[in-house]
Structures are given as structure tokens and as C-alpha cells.
Amino acid sequence: MYPDRVVSGMRPTGSMHLGHFHGALKNWIKMQSEHPCLFFVADWHALTTHYDDPAIIERSVWEMLVDWLAAGVDPSQATLFIQSKVPEHAELHLLLSMATPLGWLERVPTYKDQVENLANKDLSTYGFLGYPLLQAADVLIYRASLVPVGEDQVPHIEMMREIARRFNHLYGKEKGFEEKSIEAVKKLGSKRAKLYLELRTEYQQEGRDDALDQAHAMLDEAQNLSNIDRERLFGYLEGSRKLILVEPHAKLTAASRLPGLDGRKMSKSYGNAIALREDKDSVTKKIRTMPTDPARVRRTDVGDPLKCPVWQLHEVYSSNATREWVVKGCTTAGIGCLECKQPVIDAVIAEQEPMHERAQQYLDDPTLVRAIVADGCDKARKLAQETMRDVREAMGLSYS
Structure with a gap:
């Protein structure tokens, strides 16, 4: 393995x-x-x-x-x-x-x-x-x-x-694979060999994944196996093939x-992304101009956070208390959309500050x-x- x-x-x-x-x-x-x-x-x-x-x-x-x-x-x-x-x-x-x-x-x-x-x-x-x-x-x-x-x-x-x-x-066909595998089983010692064969039968006949996991763990611990014998026994567990590539x-x-500025998946090709090391002013401008719930045409209109792309950013960046404040403020028109966006702006800029610092030595x-x-x-x-x-x-x- x-x-x-x-x-x-x-x-x-x-x-x-x-x-x-x-x-x-x-x-x-x-x-x-x-x-x-x-x-x-x-x-x-x-x-x-x-x-x-x-x-x-x-x-x-x-x-x-x-x-x-x-x-x-x-x-x-x-x-x-x-x-x-x-x-x-x-x-x-x-x-x-x-x-x-x-x-x-x-x-x-x-x-x-x-x-x-x-x-x-x-x-x-x-x-x-x-x-x-x-x-x-x-x-x-x-x-x-x-x-x-x-x-x-x-x-x-x-x-x-x-x-x-x-x-x-x-x-994964090896000439004499089964015979070589049986010889490798004997190298486990009588007690472990018996357990290995029991687990192999349980997995192959009953489809028990826990038996496969137990057998894998046992082979990982076996000290007296060569790498090629270990590989054969892993393959023999699941069938009669040598495992060459790992699944x-x-x-x-x-x-x-993370959603983009328009609510779709964030992607540069969609033109809706915020760069990892974007300038603070640019971050602020992009988030402040994000679309919001179409129902909030005026400041006094109530909205639904679940229909707003900004809410998806709150779910990533904001604390429970901030999200509660957003839900209450949006559904009662107690806060405007720009007020709602400010905690996200602050959180994104704070997240990016150490990135700017770490990048500088490589830019220099x-x-x-x-x-x-x-x-x-x-x-x-x-x-x-x-x-x-x-x-x-x-x-x-x-x-x-």
C-alpha cells in the first residue's frame, strides 16, 4: 500500500x-x-x-x-x-x-x-x-x-x-500472480495469514469494506514483507490483479x-472576481457596487438576504452576530445595502493584509x-x- x-x-x-x-x-x-x-x-x-x-x-x-x-x-x-x-x-x-x-x-x-x-x-x-x-x-x-x-x-x-x-x-497481470501471492501470505506467519485470508473472503464474498480496511491496516503493520510482496497482497485482497495505480x-x-460579485461561481473568465492581492480601494469599490436583492429598489424597501449575493459572502466572512444583524436589518429595511456590505469589505481587506506582506519578499x-x-x-x-x-x-x- x-x-x-x-x-x-x-x-x-x-x-x-x-x-x-x-x-x-x-x-x-x-x-x-x-x-x-x-x-x-x-x-x-x-x-x-x-x-x-x-x-x-x-x-x-x-x-x-x-x-x-x-x-x-x-x-x-x-x-x-x-x-x-x-x-x-x-x-x-x-x-x-x-x-x-x-x-x-x-x-x-x-x-x-x-x-x-x-x-x-x-x-x-x-x-x-x-x-x-x-x-x-x-x-x-x-x-x-x-x-x-x-x-x-x-x-x-x-x-x-x-x-x-x-x-x-x-x-496488473503478473505471471504466476496467485501463486506468488499465496507464498507472500505465508510470510505473514500462521496467525496473520489465517486472518488475512478470512478478511479477503469477507470482502470478496460479502463486500464488507470494514474487512478490507482491517486487512490493509494489518499489511501496513507487517514488518517482514518486501515492497513487492506487500503490493501483491494488496492486489490479492481485491481480486487477482497487481495494483499499479492508486484510486x-x-x-x-x-x-x-465562494460566490463571485454577481452571485455565480467566482471566476476571472466571468469578470466577477476579487484578486487575492487586490488593492484595498479596488476591493472596496467592487463590493460596494455588487448587485443586491432586486426587491430593494429604495432604501426603505425590505429585502431577503437569501436572494442577495452579498449574503453568500457574509456566510463565509461574518460572525453569527453580524449575520443576525444583517438578517434583521435587511428584512426590516433597518439598514441599507451599503451598510450591509461594509463588514464584508472590512473582513476581506483584513484577510488580504498578511498576503500582501508575505508576497513582498518574492516580488523584491x-x-x-x-x-x-x-x-x-x-x-x-x-x-x-x-x-x-x-x-x-x-x-x-x-x-x-
């Missing part, structure tokens, strides 16, 4: 906004102290929608990395790297594409959503259709167990699991959908960011190369 590992990435389409912070970065910052984490800039993914203007990508890469560091991502705890600097991502993407059904790509919900929302771009390319598969390769190549994402990305994680499962089924799980954030000396990324790329590539050695061997491509 491979150790818990977190992998996530973002496309460098410009500076980060608060939606990225609340939807992903806050979770990254929390997880970096709990698990080994790899966070990457998905510059190849940026080409799926910016293939006709790649010049903006390089600038966006470094801007985004500074935003990550400003938000609190710590290079001493997490590995930061750039996707295109680890070419094994592309190799695994190519090999996975050979056995991935076309229908799996066409049914991903975000594919249709993006086509509709970015109607001004020609997205009838293989790169755009195939980006969920490249996304799968980005994660599977590190045998990650957890992927921190927003709700809209959950179908992608489910597809990654299906791809890993299909790959293991097609290529990842989605790790959702509590506030994975850009070589600091380059050094962090160079080190991260080296670490990531070593892990990726290990996986690709196993993938090539499984697919019969390890000949010389």
Missing part, C-alpha cells in the same frame, strides 16, 4: 482570486501539515483554452506561484512544481489514452459547462476534450490518495478512480464555492520563487519516474 499523498494543481490563467483561496488554497494550507503534499502549476492545462495565445502563460505561472506563497503555502512542508517540467505526466497521459473510452471524457459535466460559458473560444480540440485524462495522469502518476477539490471537480476524481481501476484490470479520493473544503527577489520551484520539480520528477517504470513494465514497454 502506498503512503497517503496529496496532489493538486491549478491552471495559470492569471492572478489568483478569493474563490481559489476559499475553494482550494485554505485546504492546501491545512493539509500540508498533515500529509506529504505536491502542488503544481498546470501550464499544459492552460493551453486547452489559451492555445492561441500562450504568451500570457509564463507570466501567469510566476504570478500564481507568488499568490500561493502569499496565501500561506509553505515550501518547507509542500512540494511546489510546474507540470511541464515533469514530462512523465505527458507520457502517462498518452498511455492512458490508449485504453480510455471516449464516452468517459464526453460525459464529464464541466466539459459541457465550459463549452457553454466560453462560447467565444473554439474549444473543439482534442486537448480540451482530453484535459480530464491529463488531469487524471497528473494525480495517478504520484499514486495520490487524496485530491483537494471543489464540488464541481468531484466527477473528475470519480473518473480518475475508474481509469486507475481499468488500468489495473488490464495491465484517489476527493477531499472537499467546507466553503468550496523573484529568484527565491525560481529556487523553490526548481527544487520541487526535482522531487516531483523522481516520484513520477518511479511510477512510470512500473507502468511501462506492466504494459510491456520496459524492453531495451
